[in-house]
Amino acid sequence: MSQETTMDVTLRVWRQKGPDQPGRFETYAAKGVTPDMSFFEALDMVNEELVVKGEEPIAFDHDCREGICGTCALTINGQPHGPDRGATGCQLHLRAYKHGDTITVEPFRARAFPVIKDLCVDRSALDRIMAAGGFISVNTGSAPEANSIPVPKAKAEAAMDSAACIGCGACAASCPNASAMLFVSAKISQFALLPQGRAERERRALAMQKQMDREGFGNCSNEAECEATCPKDIKIANIARLNREFLRAVFCSNEKHPETDGQEE
Amino acid sequence: MTMKLDARIPDGPVEKKWDKHRFELKLVNPANKRKYDVLVVGTGLAGASAAASLAELGYNVKVFCIQDSPRRAHSIAAQGGINAAKNYPNDGDSVRRLFYDTVKGGDYRAREANVYRLAQVSNSIIDQCVAQGVPFARDHGGTLDNRSFGGAQVSRTFFARGQTGQQLLLGAYGALMRQAGKGAVKLLPRREMVELVVVDGVARGIVVRNLITGKLESHAGHAVLLCTGGYGNTFYLSTNANSCNVGAAWLAYKKGAGFANPCFTQIHPTCIPQSGEHQAKLTLMSESLRNDGRVWVPKNKGDRRAPGDIPEAERDYYLERKYPSFGNLVPRDVASRAAKQMIDEGRGVGRTGLAVYLDFADAIKRQGQAKIAEKYGNLFDMYHHLTAENPYQVPMRIYPAVHYAMGGLWVDYNLMTTIPGLFCLGEANFSDHGANRLGASALMQGLADGYFIIPYTVGGWFAGNKFPKVDESHPAFRAAEASAAGRVKRLLEVRGKRTPVSFHKELGRLLWNNCGMARNEKGLREALERIPAIREEFWKDVMVPGSGADFNQALERALRVADYLEFSELLVRDALERRESCGGHFREESQTPDNEAKRDDANFSHATVWEYAGEGKPPIQHREPLEFKDVVPSQRSYA
Ligand SMILES: Cc1cc2nc3c(=O)[nH]c(=O)nc-3n(C[C@H](O)[C@H](O)[C@H](O)COP(=O)(O)OP(=O)(O)OC[C@H]3O[C@@H](n4cnc5c(N)ncnc54)[C@H](O)[C@@H]3O)c2cc1C
């Protein structure tokens, strides 16, 4: 049951005016917070105090605040999304900390995620990877009767496990090589597991992988940091499946490595 | 100019209307489609499905959203499921029954023709989503599984664990990104619409604020589709995401679009209770949980024992007691009011007494924990993260919270507002749910609008009209930019002492208390006096730091709060004028002897549509009378 004790913590926050400006840490006191409060509500509190003083609040991206939209992208004490396993930063509560703690907050760090301001980064690279092949090509209206495509329950469940990815980019932010393999492999796996996705599996694997390389994400060297960080517990077994799909596409199909020039911004 | 409401409902029997209309709508020649520019504002289920489908047809599409990626629109958070009349369980469902349940669930305040069409296209939505690779739950034989939702006695809800909205949106987002990859859609994320541009009475463009640079950008088109979601955040605390707002709809209203039934807001019975003043939002626990969870409070007032220590005989499973035929699956408005009643009687639970229990012990005993985890695992995890309590072991504590907007921009059968060329889809319009939306029907409606209705009706609009050339150099765009820039400048210049959020909180509290689960004349009148005072205070004393030419989240919030402070007055006025109870709108003056909502069909069987009359002037009230030919209105009963 919820306690009503209060405590004080110190926030060390990355402030950066814009993409090309230098950044630095600033320190803020969050006084009288409660263990029930979410970490973001402590940031809100600090921001309210800054606004009253006419100072610019700390910019940070957030929307659903329940771990599903993938908008929040904070590195908390060095860990993307903070200390709780299987949770996003917005699900972190102050009960994870004690009176007097200092909490360091930075944006997600990855070459492909340039800083926009303070704690906000640009993750449009992930959208461009999806535009390259993260879909099943079926126009509205041309779908067959839903139950005409039976899917074994276990396959459907496994596809759902992969499909649970929220596209936050924490995998890339936690990877020493800033690789987005977990993100890409989750989508590839979802479709590889389902009969609907089979028709264009080769094209999809080649196109998404190629776009990922273009965006400046690194390669996977099996560090498995991504799996430990993923707020949705996406497994690195997906990466093994991606590798199989990729090899299959390169060696066993007539599919050309597609040119994905002219992608939309 | 006064507003004309022509719903353009095709004649003929209800089940033939849509076919007939589709045949009569004029078509655009395939080669000509690329000459038409469509501006789609919003990338939730409604916007993403519309944009993708229109681009597939060959139209030029631009898509705008506030989030950094279209995939993060608020639809992503929908949990429990989506309805369709497939009748896979063979339990008596049909298009007609889905139609009937929706009209009845909405307490006979929706337009029959639209609801029938919604039920008709519902099955195609499931087909489309499955083909896109949406991993719906399945049975061992590989066919699709269903669950039940409130207000229905059949199992017609398709689901992907407790994250159905996410999976449906990712399907629509995939379709959208496919078109973006081909160059048929131009994506403009991190943009907020700040003006609608109307030329010669026709919607011809929008002005958006680039949220990164602060620049105002003009976009001209032949049709504007508002798919901008609901206004639940007007109440400050709601289950909606932070960026949900009323801005785009409000701008349209001020440019002449009728706003229908703003007082129809849905308060969802099962949300995690507020834990303190600091709280920024409330978290939903899906209605699907009521398939297996039992709602109860102690029989005795002030019983403070831990739930496990309260013996069976001293528990009141009040929904099962009061509504034996629907039990825990009564519609939301009924369940919310019943919870409020228990709490008002002093039988609430938890530290604050502002909660009731949702208990899974029986279901876990019957089905095993693994089965419950398979159905609701992510919801249980969410609850655990938030409360640090394990719902597999102790019952969840839940409380009603603002969740959904049935009201919205008035649209005709073509989903066009009273401004020609301006369409409105999804939660932002008023069309299908009357005074109360049934669970799992918002996802259905958003996708019906976007995939299966708008592609036809927008075509009809293009083919049936001539469009004088209007591009971004038109003076109307300069005027619109100037007006938006003026608003930003005024806000930055106030430099007062209070934050935008503090005003939002004050407004939210007032609305929750005076225009929430129960409303009465005195409270509503009081709110009507307070709102203008808060608004005045806001414009005198708000502090918005930083500049307009920059990424400025305080400014974004201030602009939205300014809209709430205007819109809420309309919401309350509408609640005052509707002197009956219906669905989510409960007027204490109008109840049955056993405290159920009492409708007044003789005087209120209509949609109230408000027309903007200019600043400081009271809005003009219009009515669209509702005719019921296929579902005979009766006092709703779930007992
Ligand atoms: C927690 C939760 C759970 C739910 N679960 C279910 C469920 O299980 N089943 C069900 O049927 N319904 C459910 N609902 C309701 C349902 O999710 C919504 O009604 C529906 O998703 C709304 O979709 P939409 O496309 O109309 O709008 P949204 O998904 O809200 O999208 C709005 C879009 O408009 C954009 N936008 C808004 N204003 C502007 C502006 N001024 N300029 C530019 N862009 C703008 C936003 O960026 C966003 O892209 C749930 C709702 C909540 C809150």
Ligand code: FES
């Ligand atoms: S804000 Fe949506 S996942 Fe964190």
